[in-house]
Amino acid sequence: MTRFSSSRRRFLGGACASALSLPFLSSLVSRSVRAADGMQAQRLVVFFTPNEPIDREHWKPAGSGDQFALTSLPAMMSGLEPHRQDLLLLGDLEMRTRDIETHGAGHVGIGHLLTGRTVSPYGSGNAEFWASGISVDQHVAAARGVDALTLGARPGGSNGNCRISYTGANEPVHPRTRPDETFDSLFGDATLPADELAALRARRLSVLDRVTGDLQSLRPRLPGEARDKLDFHLELVRDLEQKLQDDTAMTCEPSPIAGGIDYDSNAAFPTTVRRQVDLMVQALACGITDVASLQLSNSGAGDLTPLWPEAGLDLNLDCHTIAHDYNQNRNATTVQRREQLETFFFDHFAYLLDALAAVPEGPDGGRMLDSTLVLWCKNLGYNHTGREMLFILAGGAGGALQTGRFVSLPGRSHNDLLVSVCQLMGLPDTTFGDPELCDGALPL
């Protein structure tokens, strides 16, 4: 039974605030949530940015040994300084899936990233694959009985290089890319008068009921793979009907996301990212879901060009080339471009953490960030490989995670990180993805 609303939420209280940036968040109060026993995070947020975090010299914070308290952050993460105590920088993991993967080139790791499995090619060419199993965000969402909110900023086309979230093998979850439209579909109907809303819902249910009838009568008449597709389609329709019948009130006043912007465009990218963060945090704070992901670009980012003077970046070169130039042709210019780009991505991660921290939670001055687990991730490690990967865990995870540290776990599998994420969310999993690649949860 899912708990993800479009039309059913009605708001107590009056008009929505018009502010688009952080100040509106003070009107949102997160549901007070504490686990009855044991410590675990109440919500999971995944934040993806493309390619690798430059290299170890750039991402390793100052300090000696394999584990130490963070006294400072690397230069490209300077925007995260106000949240230094909320971060656990986790270095040197290995994507063991890359060692056994037979398909594709460097970018295939995006299909492994949240699934812990090698991919399933279906066509020809590097990008024609899908992941072979469920991703950790969808797994957690399913265990919680919620619909994950899957968002993207210029994620790219429907192929394996451009998707991180899956409900199963060959079941990519396509991210929603236009925050204004997604806002309307999450919150919009609730602004209708009650009787109009009831009528609209009733008509939609009638239509979907008829559609369900057609799906049910067609499915047995078709062979296996077609029937599987229709069964899955039928489940989605049923979920939609369930949501239309659900009738819980919400205790928040969301702020609409402005329309009139081409959110899919390259030019609007920085704005799109921030508006997606705003949308996501509202959805979490309003209890619409407990699991959300935001995907910035895709595994190569060849279709992203940082022509964003308002964000301090004005490079007429795509992000993929910027990354390769750094790896293959190192000079002062290519280094500077690479650092500027990665700093931009980290600054937007800071925007997310700021937003999560600004939502109050509980009576003791707590923040929604404290009961959230945030997974920052990229699809690549050292020089486009799966080696020396950096991950960042942020937020208190309900007290289950000790932050403000750097931890290096050389040789540990990234599958084990996915196991840790599950356990930090209160799930009992001891493996995730391909069990052969797991040793168990990480010592965090």
Next chain:
Amino acid sequence: MTMTRQSPLLALCASLALGGCYSGVHGFDGDDPGTDPGDEGEADEAGDDPEPDEPVPAACAEGPSAAASPMRRLTGLEYDNTVRDLLGDDSQPARRFSPDEEVGGYAANSIAKLSKSQLDEYVDAAETLAATAVSERWDQVVGCDAAEAGCVEGFVRSFGRRAFRRPLDEPEQADYLALYTDAEAEWGASEAMSMVIQAMLLSPGFLYHVEPSGEPGVALRDDFTLASRLSYFLWASMPDDALLDAAQAGELHDPEALEQQARRLLEDERAAATVASFHRQWLHLQGLPDRVKDSSLFPEWSPQLGSSMEEETLRFADEVVRHGDGSLQTLLTASWTVLDAPLAELYGVPAPAEGFAVTELPPEERAGLLTHASFLTSTAHAAESSWVLRGKFVRERLLCTEILPPPPGVEINEVNDPDRLGNPDCAYCHVLMDPIGTGFDAYSPIGAFGDETPDGQPVSTEGEVIGVPEVGSFEGAVQLAHALAQTPQVHECVAEQWFQYGARRLPTEADECTLERLRADFEASGQDIRELMIAIATSDAFRYQLNE
């Protein structure tokens, strides 16, 4: 579908180990045609007898064979064209949908299951399309007063037949009528009719290409399935009433009648959609306006110029295929194109008086698609052309030699690097691409022609298509284009690319009979693209299905 995957590690040798880099020719094993699944099952028909004066390809000796075909969902283009033809609505809602999934580089929507956001897209689109239809186009779409006796029943039958591309049976008609009746009582006729339309637009019979199965074995597809395959291949849209009537009358399982319908559809203006869609995908034209080019080197570059380039290529292809000689040679070697004023300036020729017009080009500079600005721009980086991309296109899309991705751990360097061919880690694959790409060096990253460097030295345009003796060494893209146009491997490959586009899947062993016939027919017609389209539409692969 089987693909030979060579381990990249096997290929680490400095000699020209062609077998190490590519995944077979034509993208499948190419071994013996394999067993005919028709051996075990029954064919509904005796099978298509070949022309008496044509030799029967060996692969066809056992009767028709068919490959399993996963169920496909409408592509974005198909959705938009279908609602245009069904409802008279040209708002193109699918332009805002999630992108299509591609197989072999052609939109297919055949593998992944539906995603929740996609269902939401369909629901929103159906609501808007239906509301607009009843409020603005009632006469055209419904055509009668709902209060009239028989109006709604008639609508359910006739609109339903068009929406699902087959007649509704009695229980289905009753269900839709019940939906209408209950809704009309609560919300009135207009809303009720809107709901009927919505439900049909969300039904699997609309959204998917539903092809009924049967007893295990190879069987002729039913008439309505044939009608749908014909129109979606040739029009990227739903069958018209004439085609549905022919299906209803059971005419389409006769190969001659099917061919007649195919020719009728090809003559129709709606065939332009297919010609455009094929060329857009075959030539990777998507995203041209978004390309980033160095503004100091190419101040004339703009998204509008990119749009013009795409339009030039599509108009040119349409001109050749639907209004000209339909010849592959013309597509690959023509020294004319269809351009507008900004492109004329780029090409260095007089501008047309207005809009796009057929224009002659210098034949020593231009020869068909390979010298179109669109191709040259999409195979170049911001400041430099790409030997790899230009060579890769020729290999994969004109010679059907799939190039495997670089092996893991090898450093990728996205610049033109002459030393690459001396590096054993790279050479075994790059020898297939870079020497072709160098032959294009007289064309800038936005397709302008320049055979001299700034200080007056001639630009070297030597190239070589290794492993293809009919081409071999060449000087410049014009020579290359003319040579490729005469190369049988290119003819076969283009036939296969069209097949792949139409079938929306990769070819398999079971398609070998069809492919052999297509290659033979294409050769016999002098590489006539129109005849190729007809041959595909009436091929065994299209007419027969494999029931598992």
